[in-house]
Amino acid sequence: MSVPAARLGDLGRILATYVSSVLALAFAAAVLPGLSFSSFEQLLFSAAATLLVGALVRPLLVVASAAVGWLAVLLLAVLGQAVVLALALSLIPGVEADSFWVVLAAAWIAAAVATVVAWLCTSGTPEAFTAALVRRTRRRRQALDDPEAPGVIFVQLDGVPFPVMQWQLLAATLPTVGRWIRNDGYRLVEWTPVLPPTTPASQLGILHGRIDGVPAFRWYDRQLGRVLVANRAADATEIERRASDGRGLLADGGVSISNLFSGDAERAMLTMSKMQLARGTADTRRRVAWYLARPDGFAGSFFGALAEIGRERFEARRQRRRDVQPRQHRGWLFAGMRAVTNVVLRDLNTALVAEEMIRGTRAVYVDYVDYDEVAHHAGALRPESLAALDRLDHVLACLEAVAAAAPRPYRLVVLSDHGQSQGAIFADKYGVDLAAVCSQLTTARVEAVEQSVEGWGRVNGLLADLSGADTSTGRMANGAAQRVQRRSAPPEVTAGSELVVLGSGNLGLVYAASEHRLTMEDITDRWPALIPGLVNHEGISFIAVLSSEYGPLAVGPDGVNQLSDGKVTGEDPLAPFGPLARTDLLRAASMPEAPDLYVNSSVDPDSGEVSAFEGLVGSHGGLGGWQGRGLLLAPPDLLIPEQPIRGADELHHVLVGYLEQLGQRSGIKQDTAEV
Known part of the structure; x- marks a missing residue:
């Protein structure tokens, strides 16, 4: 009798995780004088206990922290692994840990070692994170009334010009997009944002027409x-109020993630026009808590963010050393902002989209700002900007893998809201x-x-949506969001x-x-x-x-x-x-x-x-260069009009047509809302 490949894969994953845990605990004991194991067998039992306790306790911590508030969620991210490790070590006789602070340090050292081991085992790709999302999708698939009806994930690659995408495909540096076009029949076309080619103008048109x-x-x-x-919450709310007629792109049961505007979605997360700084939901906290509690979630993003800061400082120094022109000053402040947008926010967005696929949500629109953020400060064609686009290709591969395990079929539609010009x-x-x-x-x-x-708005949006209710913990997070908002507010x-x-x-x-x-x-x-x-x-x-x-x-x-x-x-x-x-x-x-x-x-x-x-040095908003050259990438069964798409309002009608073609928006009538 043969063992299914999926079961063999699970066994291999468990074994790899266990070996990583053993190595991580051994390293922690070697560098921490307050932690010791009396024998190698004791180390093996401790690693096994850590995995077992984590599987049993972590879901309880997630539920509890999500119910209490955002400060509890954030404390879970910092202390959750230490709680799991402390409980596990208490089950093994003879393990010596001088204090909880030693256990906390051991947990973070172990997380760092496990992250490095995972990175080495996956050649530096986000395969482990993808695998975790896919496993979660398979475990938590929900029964749907219409499981055969396709859903759509609209992925906005903020600021990517059509020529840059073309060049990268010719250079074969985007394997996922290249495979979609070469093997799966996807079509890549250019569309033209009208003046001004900016995210608010384009996204308002795309989402609200x-x-x-x-x-x-x-x-x-x-x-x-x-x-x-x-990109200020109050202003985005006012802009959407003036434009919305209640029939936006996401009005029929859709979800908005990490956008400026909601598209009239029933639910919105990290969406600027729907930020309520004094409120938060247990459902959103639960989703983020799951991501933060995992060793490959918050810990992976934390160490990834540190690596991103180091990468940014190296790349900025390289520009200065080579006297690359034009260039601008890129300091530590931007390095930190880039770490948030290009690691933490990217991973969180992906986890949130995966959660919506688990639930069978029919339409999701998510904005990834990685390329746009780097290109603004480094230049549209600079190596670091193109590398950010390469990492977004990995994100598309991750969403593709999650979609394959979801309870309904999904179409992935990729677009940019505008391009970038340099100077x-x-x-x-x-x-x-x-x-x-x-x-x-x-x-x-x-x-x-x-x-x-522009970048400050994303940081503020992340803090604002995580601020929670009008409690002491919510007010603390709310205060942090307001301080960032004051930093980014115009005079x-x-x-x-x-x-x-x-x-x-x-x-x-x-x-x-x-x-x-x-x-x-x-x-x-x-x-x-x-x-x-x-x-x-x-x-x-x-x-x-x-x-x-x-x-x-x-x-x-x-x-x-x-x-x-x-x-x-x-x-x-x-x-x-x-x-x-x-x-x-x-x-x-x-x-x-x-x-x-x-x-x-x-x-x-x-x-x-x-x-x-x-x-x-990379900008968009006026006329000249590639800032007015957006892109649209769609699967072969979704029709692209023969005539050029000119204006985000026309692109809106194309995307609405996709939803209608797949059987959505049947409950939205043209006369049910007033402008």
């Missing part, structure tokens, strides 16, 4: 009299930032909001400010601190040197402004494009940006939320490099 009302990543809201930033920072290249240029041309009091805050527009200048990639926004939008004629009357000074600056290609006589205009140093009909006087300032730039800019400049002046940086005609008005 609306692309108006978002003029940039952040902007001055004349109604509220303050700056709105899409020297405007202030570095020209010795002055945009706010200072406006100040010099007007002598007005200028409020500048140009610092990069308030102070009384007496005449101009508010914001940077959104290589797109600048200039507002008069007024309740009403100023026309070109108004601006010329108040600050006659402002428009001529901007359009003649060598770092600026054009400005867009509303004329009371001619409507929206694109004004360059040698000509004007009348956007409503395309009439050009002199040289067309939009000629370098292609035939679709005029309609893009017309739509953006016609929005009520549009600034008094849009300012687009110059673009190198040979390299396509742009100059961000933020402190970033």
